[in-house]
Amino acid sequence: xxxxxxxxxxxxxxxxxxxxxxxxxxxxxxxxxxxxxxxxxxxxxxxxxxxxxxxxxxxxxxxxxxxxxxxxxxxxxxxxxxxxxxxxxxxxxxxxxxxxxxxxxx
Amino acid sequence: xxxxxxxxxxxxxxxxxxxxxxxxxxxxxxxxxxxxxxxxxxxxxxxxxxxxxxxxxxxxxxxxxxxxxxxxxxxxxxxxxxxxxxxxxxxxxxxxxxxxxxxxxxxxxxxxxxxxxxxxxxxxxxxxxxxxxxxxxxxxxxxxxxxxxxxxxxxxxxxxxxxxxxxxxxxxxxxxxxxxxxxxxxxxxxxxxxxxxxxxxxxxxxxxxxxxxxxxxxxxxxxxxxxxxxxxxxxxxxxxxxxxxxxxxxxxxxxxxxxxxxxxxxxxxxxxxxxxxxxxxxxxxxxxxxxxxxxxxxxxxxxxxxxxxxxxxxxxxxxx
Ligand code: SF4
Ligand code: SF4
Ligand code: SF4
Numbered sequence: 001x002x003x004x005x006x007x008x009x010x011x012x013x014x015x016x017x018x019x020x021x022x023x024x025x026x027x028x029x030x031x032x033x034x035x036x037x038x039x040x041x042x043x044x045x046x047x048x049x050x051x052x053x054x055x056x057x058x059x060x061x062x063x064x065x066x067x068x069x070x071x072x073x074x075x076x077x078x079x080x081x082x083x084x085x086x087x088x089x090x091x092x093x094x095x096x097x098x099x100x101x102x103x104x105x106x
Numbered sequence: 107x108x109x110x111x112x113x114x115x116x117x118x119x120x121x122x123x124x125x126x127x128x129x130x131x132x133x134x135x136x137x138x139x140x141x142x143x144x145x146x147x148x149x150x151x152x153x154x155x156x157x158x159x160x161x162x163x164x165x166x167x168x169x170x171x172x173x174x175x176x177x178x179x180x181x182x183x184x185x186x187x188x189x190x191x192x193x194x195x196x197x198x199x200x201x202x203x204x205x206x207x208x209x210x211x212x213x214x215x216x217x218x219x220x221x222x223x224x225x226x227x228x229x230x231x232x233x234x235x236x237x238x239x240x241x242x243x244x245x246x247x248x249x250x251x252x253x254x255x256x257x258x259x260x261x262x263x264x265x266x267x268x269x270x271x272x273x274x275x276x277x278x279x280x281x282x283x284x285x286x287x288x289x290x291x292x293x294x295x296x297x298x299x300x301x302x303x304x305x306x307x308x309x310x311x312x313x314x315x316x317x318x319x320x321x322x323x324x325x326x327x328x329x330x331x332x333x334x335x336x337x338x339x340x341x342x343x344x345x346x347x348x349x350x351x352x353x354x355x356x357x358x359x360x361x362x363x364x365x366x367x368x369x370x371x372x373x374x375x376x377x378x379x380x381x382x383x384x385x386x387x388x389x390x391x392x393x394x395x396x397x398x399x400x401x402x403x404x405x406x407x408x409x410x411x412x413x414x415x416x417x418x419x420x421x422x423x424x425x426x
Contacts, residue, residue, distance in 0.1 A: 106405065
């Protein structure tokens with residue numbers, strides 16, 4: 001368990017440094033409706049698979065909250081608060097509460 | 107002894123199948139213990155051909171008193187209002203329905219097709235199907251908004267795709283034992299005893315609903331099915347988590363979203379691609395919120411619930 005938690009922490013730190021280093025991700029367009037959302041998921045499945053960097057890029061990850069409403073993982077439906085984890089099967093990555101991606105959903 | 111006649115229009119027989127699975131009371135108990143005399147039923151009736159025609163004519167003329175007329179399936183009006191796409195016992199079924207509903211003390215519409223038109227009436231509705239007293243949400247249907255059966259009640263609607271056997275048998279028992287007056291109907295003519303609460307009432311996932319933890323795949327035991335998988339439990343009037351199916355389970359207990367089958371708009375969004383088993387959203391917020399909740403309250407509630415959610419809510423707490 002500890003080993004797994006450590007592994008998750010290491011991966012979270014790795015993602016944090018990729019974002020901090022300025023990884024350019026596709027933050028727009030935000031998927032306006034369920035169809036656009038489904039298409040984006042399909043793209044992640046087809047183009048990214050389990051390749052971390054591609055998931056972050058297509059997902060449009062940022063390491064800060066987004067927009068007027070300050071949208072962020074903390075309130076997103078897929079966020080597991082205690083594990084600090086994105087539970088959306090297509091992403092399935094460790095995150096921080098103040099991050100965001102364009103699959104945000106409440 | 108109450109005489110019951112049951113006919114099927116544009117239907118899949120699902121409600122008959124459901125009814126035949128009834129227990130406590132079973133279909134046989136209805137006859138032996140509750141005095142329901144089944145004049146004819148598509149799967150139970152022994153008569154065929156001219157005998158059925160004569161029986162129907164006798165019901166229409168009053169030679170045989172018709173206490174309860176149960177109709178399953180849509181009233182088919184195609185082509186061009188003639189109804190000949192659905193002939194039965196020598197004439198369009200819709201002509202029998204018109205005359206039998208006028209002769210019956212009580213009329214029961216069973217299942218979504220008979221109540222609102224259901225799947226057959228989904229756009230473009232090629233069979234020109236109607237429910238007995240509704241077409242989807244619109245009051246009127248085949249019999250018209252003012253229809254009342256001889257006992258003075260409108261059509262008693264028991265929706266569902268199919269209806270749970272208990273919803274049917276208990277309504278039939280109430281009518282046959284002279285307690286129809288106790289059946290309070292809602293605006294859509296559904297007995298309130300079954301259709302006042304929601305599918306969500308009694309759902310085992312309510313704590314995940316409250317803490318905003320989402321199930322992301324079918325059959326997952328953790329999480330609520332509302333946020334991602336299109337569960338209509340908070341907007342659907344049904345007792346599916348109070349009166350369990352097969353006395354065992356329900357869709358949501360098994361990890362399958364409620365499709366809202368007891369509501370007149372079912373199947374929702376006319377089955378457009380991507381609309382089934384998927385919560386419809388607009389800019390990341392569900393288009394349809396639980397009944398009585400507005401959007402800004404929903405957003406505030408989400409933020410509060412998420413940050414308050416306990417660790418166990420994120421795990422599978424059910425141990426086999
Ligand atoms: S979907 Fe995006 S915003 Fe939501 S938890 Fe996952 S990474 Fe965060
Ligand atoms: S699974 Fe459906 S019925 Fe159950 S709590 Fe969630 S939304 Fe309500
Ligand atoms: S759970 Fe929903 S879709 Fe299933 S039978 Fe009940 S009301 Fe119908």
